[in-house]
Amino acid sequence: MQKIYDLLFHIGANPSYKGYHYLAYIVYRIITQSSEPSPFLIKDFYTDAAQHFHTSPDSIQQGIRTFLKAYWTYGNGKYFQHVTGYKGTIPIPSKDFVAVLADYLLMHQADSKHKGNAKRT
Secondary structure, eight states: HHHHHHHHHHTTTTSSHHHHHHHHHHHHHHHHHHOOOOOOHHHHHHHHHHHHHHSSSHHHHHHHHHHHHHHHTTHHHHHHHHHHHHOOOOSSSSHHHHHHHHHHHHHHHHHHHHHHHHHHO
């Protein structure tokens, strides 16, 4: 989970919003379940987060939207693009934002495993 918080810090995310914590939890659940053969359905992760935080999936979705609105309003999208390498238009929908963060972490997780294996040989 610390890697997710580190990434959010590097892209200029503000932890004072509930949506920040919802987002971190959802990204965590995605990357920990990435090896399971189930299709990626963001609504399932909203439901899971709602159960974890004892709220509704709509509250999770709204919290993330509110967080992202403030995030883009304060001009932090440039950090998102710089760190993740995302080249699309901004602001992007929450499901795409989540997907880019999860993909970035999974890619770097795989890179660090390969580097660790290379050192052992």
